[in-house]
Amino acid sequence: MKTVDLALLGFGNVGRAFARLLLEKYEELQRDHGFKPRIVGIATGRHGVCINPQGIKLEELVEAIDSSERLDLNRFNTQTPVIDSYDFIQQVPAQVLCETTPVNPQSGLPALDFLRAGAKRGLHLITANKGPVVFGFRELTELTRQKGKLFRFESAVMDGAPIFSLFRHSLAGAQIRGFYGILNSCTNLLLERMREGESLEQAIAYGASIGITETDPSNDVDGWDAAIKVAALSNVLMGQNLTPKDVNPIGIRGITPQMIQEAEAQGKRWKLLCRGGWENGKFVCSVAPGMVSADSPLYTVDGTSSFVSFELDVLPGLGVLESDPSPKTTAFGLLSDLIDIVRTEQA
Amino acid sequence: MKTVDLALLGFGNVGRAFARLLLEKYEELQRDHGFKPRIVGIATGRHGVCINPQGIKLEELVEAIDSSERLDLNRFNTQTPVIDSYDFIQQVPAQVLCETTPVNPQSGLPALDFLRAGAKRGLHLITANKGPVVFGFRELTELTRQKGKLFRFESAVMDGAPIFSLFRHSLAGAQIRGFYGILNSCTNLLLERMREGESLEQAIAYGASIGITETDPSNDVDGWDAAIKVAALSNVLMGQNLTPKDVNPIGIRGITPQMIQEAEAQGKRWKLLCRGGWENGKFVCSVAPGMVSADSPLYTVDGTSSFVSFELDVLPGLGVLESDPSPKTTAFGLLSDLIDIVRTEQA
Numbered sequence: 001m002k003t004v005d006l007a008l009l010g011f012g013n014v015g016r017a018f019a020r021l022l023l024e025k026y027e028e029l030q031r032d033h034g035f036k037p038r039i040v041g042i043a044t045g046r047h048g049v050c051i052n053p054q055g056i057k058l059e060e061l062v063e064a065i066d067s068s069e070r071l072d073l074n075r076f077n078t079q080t081p082v083i084d085s086y087d088f089i090q091q092v093p094a095q096v097l098c099e100t101t102p103v104n105p106q107s108g109l110p111a112l113d114f115l116r117a118g119a120k121r122g123l124h125l126i127t128a129n130k131g132p133v134v135f136g137f138r139e140l141t142e143l144t145r146q147k148g149k150l151f152r153f154e155s156a157v158m159d160g161a162p163i164f165s166l167f168r169h170s171l172a173g174a175q176i177r178g179f180y181g182i183l184n185s186c187t188n189l190l191l192e193r194m195r196e197g198e199s200l201e202q203a204i205a206y207g208a209s210i211g212i213t214e215t216d217p218s219n220d221v222d223g224w225d226a227a228i229k230v231a232a233l234s235n236v237l238m239g240q241n242l243t244p245k246d247v248n249p250i251g252i253r254g255i256t257p258q259m260i261q262e263a264e265a266q267g268k269r270w271k272l273l274c275r276g277g278w279e280n281g282k283f284v285c286s287v288a289p290g291m292v293s294a295d296s297p298l299y300t301v302d303g304t305s306s307f308v309s310f311e312l313d314v315l316p317g318l319g320v321l322e323s324d325p326s327p328k329t330t331a332f333g334l335l336s337d338l339i340d341i342v343r344t345e346q347a
Numbered sequence: 348m349k350t351v352d353l354a355l356l357g358f359g360n361v362g363r364a365f366a367r368l369l370l371e372k373y374e375e376l377q378r379d380h381g382f383k384p385r386i387v388g389i390a391t392g393r394h395g396v397c398i399n400p401q402g403i404k405l406e407e408l409v410e411a412i413d414s415s416e417r418l419d420l421n422r423f424n425t426q427t428p429v430i431d432s433y434d435f436i437q438q439v440p441a442q443v444l445c446e447t448t449p450v451n452p453q454s455g456l457p458a459l460d461f462l463r464a465g466a467k468r469g470l471h472l473i474t475a476n477k478g479p480v481v482f483g484f485r486e487l488t489e490l491t492r493q494k495g496k497l498f499r500f501e502s503a504v505m506d507g508a509p510i511f512s513l514f515r516h517s518l519a520g521a522q523i524r525g526f527y528g529i530l531n532s533c534t535n536l537l538l539e540r541m542r543e544g545e546s547l548e549q550a551i552a553y554g555a556s557i558g559i560t561e562t563d564p565s566n567d568v569d570g571w572d573a574a575i576k577v578a579a580l581s582n583v584l585m586g587q588n589l590t591p592k593d594v595n596p597i598g599i600r601g602i603t604p605q606m607i608q609e610a611e612a613q614g615k616r617w618k619l620l621c622r623g624g625w626e627n628g629k630f631v632c633s634v635a636p637g638m639v640s641a642d643s644p645l646y647t648v649d650g651t652s653s654f655v656s657f658e659l660d661v662l663p664g665l666g667v668l669e670s671d672p673s674p675k676t677t678a679f680g681l682l683s684d685l686i687d688i689v690r691t692e693q694a
Contacts, residue, residue: 021661025520033519154517161665162517169516170501170509172380173372173686174679297647297668309668314368314679316671318508321644321656323664332521332661339520347694 001030004342005055007041007094007123009085009114010101011073014128014155015042016065017327018098018334023058025335035342041092043085045101048074051082053093085110089117096341098334099127105219105228105244108135119143119151126337128155128330134231134243150341153236155333157183157229158306161322165336167237174312176237178277181308182301183229185325186212186220187252187272192302194260195269200253212304223249226274226287233308234276234285242285249287268293271301277311297321348377351689352402354388354441354470356432356461357448358420361475361502362389363412364674365445365681370405372682382689388439390432392448395421398429400440432457436464443688445681446474452566452575452591455482466490466498473684475502475677481578481590497688500583502680504530504576505653508669512683514584521659523584525624528655529648530576532672533559533567534599534619539649541607542616547600559651570596573621573634580655581623581632589632596634615640618648624658644668 008015022029022037030036038055050056050073064071074081082088089097097118101111108131115125115132116139125144127133132140133156144151154164167176182188189212193203204221207213219225227247234240255270263270268291276285292298297319301307309319322329355362369376369384377383385402397403397420411418421428429435436444444465448458455478462472462479466487474480479487480503491498501511514523529535536559540550551568554560566572574594581587602617610617615638623632639645644666648654656666669676 028522029520160661162513165517166509166513169687170512170683172690173376173682175375294641295647295649297644297670300642300644300646302642305664307666309670314507314682315669315676317652317668319654319666319668319670321664321666321668322662323644323656323666325662329662335520335661336517340516343519 002035002342003038004035004096004338005038005040005094006096006098006338007043007088007092008039009043009088009097009099011042011044011047012100012102013327014100014330014334017331018100019058019061019065021328021331021335023062026058033339033342034346037338040094041088042073042076043082043088044073047071049082049088050074050076051079051088051092052076053078085114086117089114089121095124096338097123097125098338099125099129099132100334101129103129103131103228105131105224108132112136115140115151116143119147119149122147122149124149124341125151126334126341127153128334129153130156130228130232134228134235137235150344152337152340154337155330157232158308158320158322159325160329160331160333160336161320161325162336163233163308163320164236165340166320168340171312174314177311177313178275179233179237179308179310180273180275182271182298182306183274183308184220184223184226184272185304185306186217186225187223188301188306189304190221191252191255191260191270191272194255194257195264197257199257200255221253222251223272223287226272230274230276230285230287234283238276238283240276240283247285247287250289252289255289263291269299271298273298349382349689350385351382351443351685352385352387352441353443353445353685354390354435354439355386356390356435356444356446358389358391358394359447359449360674361677361681362447364678365447366405366408366412368675368678368682370409373405380686380689381693384685387441388435389420389423390429390435391420394418396429396435397421397423398426398435398439399423400425432461433464436461436468442471443685444470444472445685446472446476446479447681448476450476450478450575452478452571455479459483462487462498463490466494466496469494469496471496471688472498473681473688474500475681476500477503477575477579481575481582484579484582485588497691499684499687501684502677504579505655505667505669506672507676507679507683508667508672509683510580510655510667511583512687513667515687518659521661524658524660525622526580526584526655526657527620527622529618529645529653530621530655531567531570531573531619532651532653533564533572534570535648535653536651537568538599538602538607538617538619541602541604542611544604546604547602568600569598570619570634573619577621577623577632577634581630585623585630587630594632594634597636599636602636610638616646618645620645
């Protein structure tokens, strides 16, 4: 049985959910996919660093996550402690680097630099991070290709719902002309709360209370999270080279409760709409609030669900709806990337 | 450049759309996928049979389809005429048998027998036909496997929208627990017309006028088309061994204009709902009319669009929406199967 050695860079909600999922699917991966995943190192900013060439026991790792004590990964270390994430990337005896550090929508750094270092060392790369996808898709694809390795990032847009792998496999023979959808679940929830009578501030406070909005909600509310996703889809699927600034998003601050009530009276709903595609030979994209009526598939996309519809040369609309995702869903995106890497290597 | 030789069995709307698509994508297939498709034989019930080991010129074939004269395929023949479809399957010098003959929801015959013969001859199999998928999925998978070949059928459910390939690739690491959706576009259109005030009979007459309903609409109206799709999804994705009779469908004849108006007054819509999945350890499935409200993704599925949502262990709901398909969309399903076969062979 083949063993695949993983190095995890970042170990927040997504990294932890990934460790849990590897434990849950440990038998299934051997039975259905012919490999044993093994975590041989984890580097974090706040919980320590560990390298263990024999593999960290998944049960013990998950137990450490679940215990109420402060997580300290150093206890799993069997090597001389490494100094920082770059040392970790150089030293960890892994085949695959799995990156889940926080998103930087301005530059993709430092995640992009971590992945560059991993690629140059000859590791396969998996990331759940939109930053390096937007700012480094071509470069990281080329760097990994030079070493005969792969760069995968299914979780970067719509968590583990298949988007990039869909075009890599099922839609390999189709040409994409454009897309539209709802890609930011936070603003989608806020607009739903406002429809139920709350002000934007009340909705943000509610979002914060359930862990959906951050202390500074502007990344979501002003459209930047949606813009980085539009840039990621445009760059990867449609050959563009956009930054979130190029998308020039308009957020939902201008949407008043009165506007929402007026829309409701017309049987319509406000949504933060994302678009990208060719129009008259020119690539155009946008993130902006818009009203949708009950004949649009966007009308029923509520809560933290998201949706994207692709216009293809062979089909006017192919939509993907992700309903009620959890960190496990994002972790599944990482796992599907890992399976894709293992399959491609075997082929 | 590798050449892939195709034999087409059946040459109605879908087969013809496939020929057009091969012509349209001829350069693209060479550039992006490294092969030249070549049609070396076509067998039909009413338009003749041809075998041409050098390949039928796609331009001439499409011209023959487009010309208003009665299509006669015998003119492309360069071999002693074959007697019937079984002779054709034995003689045609193809690597891939592509079957698009009419569906038989009772037994899958004779398509199933054609595909059995192709498998035994060592051909890869592609079908757009639900019948042999429901009645022969395991057998045809095993027969082709014995010869190192593949059985593919993406177009059998929801035309070219990726369903089966989605589970083969992107969702390979996920476990499916169930599905629900709207799988019969004909009844979906009829219910929409009835919502606009028509009787079922008027709606059927309209459907017939635009070529959506058949002379005998019972296959759609009584739920059999939906039932065969439910059986196909259940058998292929969830290990069941169901026939359409096992699904025991309830069609839409019991839905009156008054019921539709009453639903509308409550903000709801009648749809022909399809379901399958495990409940309390037992596999259950159904096709029956049901009311959906404006918070369901089914609410906005109108016209000839269709939708399916899968419940997965890693995601409560992953929906696939196919908006406004055409015969080209079904042809794309065949093409995506062909690309998958070529890629798997090369790997």
